[in-house]
Amino acid sequence: MAATIKEIAKFANVSIATVSRALANDEKVKPETRQLIMEVAGKLNYNPNLLARNFVKKQSNIIGMVLPDISDEFFSELIKGVDETSFHSNFFTMITSSHENRSLETAVSTLMGGGLVGGIILLIPRLSSKLKEILHFNRVPYVIISGDNDIGNYDVVSIDNYQAAYNITAFLIREKGYRKVAHITGPSDNYDAIIRRNGFTDACRDNGVDVKPEWIIEGKFTRKSGEEACERLLSLNERPQAVLAANDMMALGCYNVCLNKGLKIPGDLGVAGFDDIFLARHLSPSLTTVQVNIEEVGKIATKILISRMLGDTSEPKKIKVAAQLKIRNSC
Amino acid sequence: MAATIKEIAKFANVSIATVSRALANDEKVKPETRQLIMEVAGKLNYNPNLLARNFVKKQSNIIGMVLPDISDEFFSELIKGVDETSFHSNFFTMITSSHENRSLETAVSTLMGGGLVGGIILLIPRLSSKLKEILHFNRVPYVIISGDNDIGNYDVVSIDNYQAAYNITAFLIREKGYRKVAHITGPSDNYDAIIRRNGFTDACRDNGVDVKPEWIIEGKFTRKSGEEACERLLSLNERPQAVLAANDMMALGCYNVCLNKGLKIPGDLGVAGFDDIFLARHLSPSLTTVQVNIEEVGKIATKILISRMLGDTSEPKKIKVAAQLKIRNSC
DNA sequence: ATGAAAGCGCTAACAT
DNA sequence: ATGTTAGCGCTTTCAT
Secondary structure, three states: OOOOHHHHHHHHOOOHHHHHHHHOOOOOOOHHHHHHHHHHHHHOOOOOOHHHHHHHHOOOOEEEEEEOOOOOHHHHHHHHHHHHHHHHOOOEEEEEEOEOOEOHHHHHHHHHHOOOOOEEEEEOOOOOHHHHHHHHHHOOOEEEEEOOOOOOOOEEEEEOHHHHHHHHHHHHHHHOOOOOEEEEEOOOOOHHHHHHHHHHHHHHHHOOOOOOHHHEEEOOOOHHHHHHHHHHHHHOOOOOOEEEEOOHHHHHHHHHHHHHHOOOOOOOOEEEOOEOOHHHHHOOOOOEEEEEOHHHHHHHHHHHHHHHHOOOOOOOOEEEEOEEEEOOOOO | OOOOHHHHHHHHOOOHHHHHHHHOOOOOOOHHHHHHHHHHHHHOOOOOOHHHHHHHHOOOOEEEEEEOOOOOHHHHHHHHHHHHHHHHOOOEEEEEEOEOOEOHHHHHHHHHHOOOOOEEEEEOOOOOHHHHHHHHHHOOOEEEEEOOOOOOOOEEEEEOHHHHHHHHHHHHHHHOOOOOEEEEEOOOOOHHHHHHHHHHHHHHHHOOOOOOHHHEEEOOOOHHHHHHHHHHHHHOOOOOOEEEEOOHHHHHHHHHHHHHHOOOOOOOOEEEOOEOOHHHHHOOOOOEEEEEOHHHHHHHHHHHHHHHHOOOOOOOOEEEEOEEEEOOOOO
């Protein structure tokens, strides 16, 4: 059914080689011939068979994107960024996520193994050695989207967690005048969480604010853990005036606790979050937080990957995407 | 670098045809031969070249998924459902969304045109005639995920908007005892919105509840339109006791208005929503709403599509996925 | 500037 | 049960 270059060749009275060249914008095709071929192709509603093209060229213009198991509200923005950029360069985006029936490793090998995919974007906190092996065995370029930027010998695009945490803490202290600030961290083995905590403590130190050890409480990035941490903070002899939660969900936990206790935000306790999830601007009071342009992260990762797929062999890139302070009404 | 059947054939001292057959689990291969071939394949770390395979078979085990421009928190769940199901049948999932640089039509043609994709899942409210043309021209099977189920001669998976709206309305009246219920609809040209409205009015009628015309107000599915509608309702001489918003965002708008006016939910006004967005369970009070298992929608659509790709030519299927009442504290 | 022909890795007749 | 061979649509030498 679908037209092939063979048919175009017949109609245009040229060889298939010429058609192929004309379609590829080869300079050695006489303009008139080219013109004719294009016309015929248009009439025949020709679409190159991408399977055949990729096959013969031993390359693929498909980008594989591997997501972790959880579904996150950020994913669709990320995918959007990837898709938009890859489309722009005539690439396609293929998606897999790991889940109970399939490990991350399987997901990756399946995608790469068959030559279906010419490059991979991985959304993972850290590269396991097994994954690294698979990645290198298949010689397919890849870019990691991660919280951790300083790792390994490959391209990484990450959120600038440190700067973001530093900035929002400095904001609390310098702009808002809080001197007693607490921090609900993420899990202590989570790289994002560690970096954010560093940003927090450094900002306090740089602004001459003393952080009491009991004002730093470890959470789990869940609302519940935010509630528990907030309870603890409020039960302290010396209460903090404000708290920076390492993500918005834990900040939400603080909201709930304050609501229950009849405490006013920001009057009795200033609250700040991290992520700018959809919910943040809809809470009452709206939550001051830090927003990363996740679509931008996807775009940058894709641009790098495509340049690699096209042969760029320069030094691995380590890109940190700046976050933006979203000042609202919670502190 | 990557091993081919040719190499396996050489090592195993058989022909490439035998290798191909063994790999395809052809019954006419002697078990020992098969065994040997499998071993060699394993040793060589063989992965079939999917590009070559799809190419020669003139088919593709790639499912294309076309999303609208907006990014929605549901998308990642939907994608998850699609990916999980397609993986299960050894299919792959490719994603495109329409955006400013690309119409839905272009997105679809690009995907199908090149034979890259063997089937398509379309997330659209309605099939334009141009799109229909493209779809038929390419003879690639497709499944629509839509609000509208009764349309056209093709497979559609949809949310059961009518039943869901009917049920939640009946719940308000029968379980909660409200007799004066209002409805903030979606845009009047939106099919989902129309169906939901029908469910609402039918449930009222069936339960002997009289709906005043001024209690049905058209919104735009946005928070702001929900606020405006709620203001209008509250300014009425005869106020409704409860309001069903056609989506959670507009219900959120009602929350804001009540908060501003010092009205208690559900004491002064009962509020119910539709969608069960992430936010719904985190509002205070938590929002009673209706939840559709969107991952399930993706799974069902994918199953149907794959059966079509495998040759199923039975009558077009019209599946409605039931929604579930999420009873919380807002009414 | 154009054509002829080889070949990519695989499948599927056809032959044995 | 296994081997031989043609050919899928395209790109790419190598000729002309």
